[in-house]
Amino acid sequence: MSALKIKKGSTKHSAYNLRPTFSDTTETHTLAVIVDNEPGVLARVIGLFSGRGYNIDSLTVAEVDHTGHTSRITIVTTGTPQVIEQIKAQLGRIVVVHEVHDLTVEGRSVERELALLKVTGVGDKRVEALRLADIFRANVVDSTLGSFVFEITGTPDKIDAFAELMRPLGLSEIARTGVAALLRGAS
Amino acid sequence: MRHEQGAVHAAEGYARSTGKPGVVIVTSGPGATNAVTGITDALMDSIPIVVLSGQVPTFMIGNDAFQEADTVGITRPCTKHNWLVSDTKDLANILHQAFHVALSGRPGPVLVDIPKDVQFASAEYVSPQKARTSHYQPQVKGDLEAITELVEALETAERPIFYTGGGVINSGPAASQLLRELVDASGIPITSTLMGLGAYPASGKNWLGMLGMHGLYEANMAMHGCDLLINVGARFDDRITGRVDAFSPNSTRVHIDIDPSSINKVIKTDIPIVGDIAHVLEDVLKIWKSRGRQTNREGVQKWWARIAEWRKVDCLAFTQGAKTIKPQYAMQRLEALTRGHDRYICTEVGQHQMWAAQYLGFEDPNRWMTSGGLGTMGYGLPASVGVQVAHPEALVINVAGEASWLMNMQEMGTAVQFRLPVKQFILNNERLGMVRQWQQLLHGERYSHSWSEALPDFVKLAEAFGAKGIICTDPADLDDAIIEMIEHDGPVVFDCVVEKHENCYPMIPSGEPHNKMLLGEDAATSGAIGASGAVLV
Numbered sequence: 101m102s103a104l105k106i107k108k109g110s111t112k113h114s115a116y117n118l119r120p121t122f123s124d125t126t127e128t129h130t131l132a133v134i135v136d137n138e139p140g141v142l143a144r145v146i147g148l149f150s151g152r153g154y155n156i157d158s159l160t161v162a163e164v165d166h167t168g169h170t171s172r173i174t175i176v177t178t179g180t181p182q183v184i185e186q187i188k189a190q191l192g193r194i195v196v197v198h199e200v201h202d203l204t205v206e207g208r209s210v211e212r213e214l215a216l217l218k219v220t221g222v223g224d225k226r227v228e229a230l231r232l233a234d235i236f237r238a239n240v241v242d243s244t245l246g247s248f249v250f251e252i253t254g255t256p257d258k259i260d261a262f263a264e265l266m267r268p269l270g271l272s273e274i275a276r277t278g279v280a281a282l283l284r285g286a287s
Numbered sequence: 288m289r290h291e292q293g294a295v296h297a298a299e300g301y302a303r304s305t306g307k308p309g310v311v312i313v314t315s316g317p318g319a320t321n322a323v324t325g326i327t328d329a330l331m332d333s334i335p336i337v338v339l340s341g342q343v344p345t346f347m348i349g350n351d352a353f354q355e356a357d358t359v360g361i362t363r364p365c366t367k368h369n370w371l372v373s374d375t376k377d378l379a380n381i382l383h384q385a386f387h388v389a390l391s392g393r394p395g396p397v398l399v400d401i402p403k404d405v406q407f408a409s410a411e412y413v414s415p416q417k418a419r420t421s422h423y424q425p426q427v428k429g430d431l432e433a434i435t436e437l438v439e440a441l442e443t444a445e446r447p448i449f450y451t452g453g454g455v456i457n458s459g460p461a462a463s464q465l466l467r468e469l470v471d472a473s474g475i476p477i478t479s480t481l482m483g484l485g486a487y488p489a490s491g492k493n494w495l496g497m498l499g500m501h502g503l504y505e506a507n508m509a510m511h512g513c514d515l516l517i518n519v520g521a522r523f524d525d526r527i528t529g530r531v532d533a534f535s536p537n538s539t540r541v542h543i544d545i546d547p548s549s550i551n552k553v554i555k556t557d558i559p560i561v562g563d564i565a566h567v568l569e570d571v572l573k574i575w576k577s578r579g580r581q582t583n584r585e586g587v588q589k590w591w592a593r594i595a596e597w598r599k600v601d602c603l604a605f606t607q608g609a610k611t612i613k614p615q616y617a618m619q620r621l622e623a624l625t626r627g628h629d630r631y632i633c634t635e636v637g638q639h640q641m642w643a644a645q646y647l648g649f650e651d652p653n654r655w656m657t658s659g660g661l662g663t664m665g666y667g668l669p670a671s672v673g674v675q676v677a678h679p680e681a682l683v684i685n686v687a688g689e690a691s692w693l694m695n696m697q698e699m700g701t702a703v704q705f706r707l708p709v710k711q712f713i714l715n716n717e718r719l720g721m722v723r724q725w726q727q728l729l730h731g732e733r734y735s736h737s738w739s740e741a742l743p744d745f746v747k748l749a750e751a752f753g754a755k756g757i758i759c760t761d762p763a764d765l766d767d768a769i770i771e772m773i774e775h776d777g778p779v780v781f782d783c784v785v786e787k788h789e790n791c792y793p794m795i796p797s798g799e800p801h802n803k804m805l806l807g808e809d810a811a812t813s814g815a816i817g818a819s820g821a822v823l824v
Contacts, residue, residue, distance in 0.1 A: 140363065182551065186551075189548035190548050193546065195367060195388055196368070198422055
């Protein structure tokens with residue numbers, strides 16, 4: 101049961117120690133779920149969240165191992181520690197789920213999201229948008245005389261900040277990928 | 288079978304009475320949607336069944352074809368797993384996987400949806416040994432450190448109790464044997480959920496009876512007062528716990544379960560053990576014996592003395608008058624007259640189900656088939672058909688209420704056609720008794736849609752199916768009528784006309800803890816359920 105892969109010896113009593121904290125405060129966790137890449141697998145995961153009333157803040161999915169037919173689903177979710185534990189256990193129960201990793205507790209992780217923003221405008225606003233894009237290291241991937249499409253990569257917070265700045269400058273559309281995340285280090 | 292829901296319940300009855308998976312074959316579209324209730328029932332009660340459903344040909348899927356339904360979509364949340372077979376060459380492999388998933392870990396229903404063109408084509412068979420193995424291999428051995436902690440707690444506890452559930456039955460006969468050995472050797476009292484009845488014998492010296500909403504006074508009081516609660520294969524269902532924040536307030540909780548998601552879902556657990564019950568109990572016994580079979584004898588003795596006080600309340604007492612049959616009396620007589628038979632009991636859902644659980648004694652596992660989690664009215668008759676198929680010589684009785692029984696009564700046709708001598712013992716109060724009871728206690732006696740003024744004549748109904756019908760209205764005739772039912776070689780519908788307004792007690796009103804039980808007819812019931820409890824079902 102992959103959801104319970106707590107490192108041996110990391111707790112006082114057992115590798116399968118499930119002692120909860122049962123706190124009322126909510127936490128945001130990033131989960132990486134390795135699944136068989138087969139029809140309906142995303143519906144199973146999403147159905148679990150909707151059926152049991154869990155939150156999904158962000159969800160991304162793509163095949164990561166073509167020969168092994170596995171996909172990686174990255175889910176950002178919010179809940180009390182008890183609910184987060186339930187989510188992991190329930191995910192682990194799904195037959196096509198191979199592994200469930202809680203990147204928030206397993207160590208430091210890198211989280212990145214990509215966004216495309218269309219900003220329309222002329223004159224000073226257009227110049228200001230370009231200047232801010234430069235500061236945020238956003239690339240221009242499409243340009244007309246009245247618009248830019250910026251590509252930006254970063255943490256969700258960085259993208260939020262950039263989008264806020266673009267809003268008064270003529271932000272007309274935004275498309276975001278959701279979070280992709282990996283643990284730092286060699287493991 | 289006459290209806291797909293009935294077919295699934297029959298497969299459940301077969302599975303629960305044998306420990307083997309039940310198999311159901313249904314057609315596409317309405318066949319599959321009719322099966323959904325049964326599949327959900329099997330999921331809630333962790334019953335291994337494999338459903339094979341027909342589907343329109345692969346090239347017509349998505350075209351709204353005749354009798355097309357998105358069966359894998361509809362059944363995704365109510366199966367452990369399901370498959371749409373898109374190529375015949377995958378079929379053998381998927382079927383092997385289907386049985387593996389249904390039976391492994393916490394058992395449950397699976398569904399394989401097979402389009403018509405896939406059925407008509409042929410492909411090479413793959414043997415189970417050569418089939419692609421699934422990575423789905425739930426853990427069966429419990430963690431030894433946690434098991435040692437359990438043994439340590441067991442050695443010192445002053446007021447320990449075993450609270451066992453359907454997981455013991457699902458784990459197989461060895462689990463029940465090991466449980467009996469542990470309970471008897473340690474002298475610790477044991478109670479069980481509705482699902483777990485029979486794992487420990489009702490005649491056993493440590494048996495407290497069923498616990499929960501309609502459980503026995505002594506069992507619930509012991510749960511409330513214990514200092515060590517050992518949950519063996521149960522899941523802290525809301526019918527068991529009552530008010531969660533006042534549940535067993537002073538105990539160390541141990542939870543043995545094969546499903547990690549059951550642990551800490553409802554009740555905070557101090558010593559969690561993930562594993563198969565038989566494997567874990569074997570290790571518990573081994574470690575406990577190797578450490579010298581210790582218990583806190585003095586403490587446990589005092590504990591039994593307290594339990595004896597609670598037993599004196601005699602919470603199942605009732606008064607049988609001369610005129611009408613009390614349902615409790617009917618159960619008592621049924622128990623007395625069928626004890627010693629090779630007996631299997633099914634039930635429908637409602638008051639009769641609780642009376643059956645309270646007054647019938649179960650000596651062995653796999654002898655008690657009832658819809659626990661989903662509470663599916665209409666379960667019992669088809670389940671009894673499935674049980675009788677598995678055990679042709681046994682005495683199979685479905686204790687029913689008339690309202691539940693009518694929901695799948697078409698299956699009497701199946702029983703007659705296949706000469707299955709199932710006994711349908713209907714406690715007929717012309718009411719949806721449990722609904723009526725709640726309307727009385729909870730809704731100020733404003734009764735709504737909880738009675739029937741147009742019931743069939745059950746004797747004539749039985750005869751119309753080609754079965755035997757018996758009606759009994761007089762307590763004095765009851766024994767003879769039950770004997771007549773048992774001795775008849777063929778299916779029987781027994782219309783046992785009982786007291787219409789009998790309530791089922793003891794009862795923990797919703798929103799209350801274990802030590803706030805309503806007892807007997809004399810209990811003051813007005814205002815027993817507060818506003819916050821009233822929103823609970």
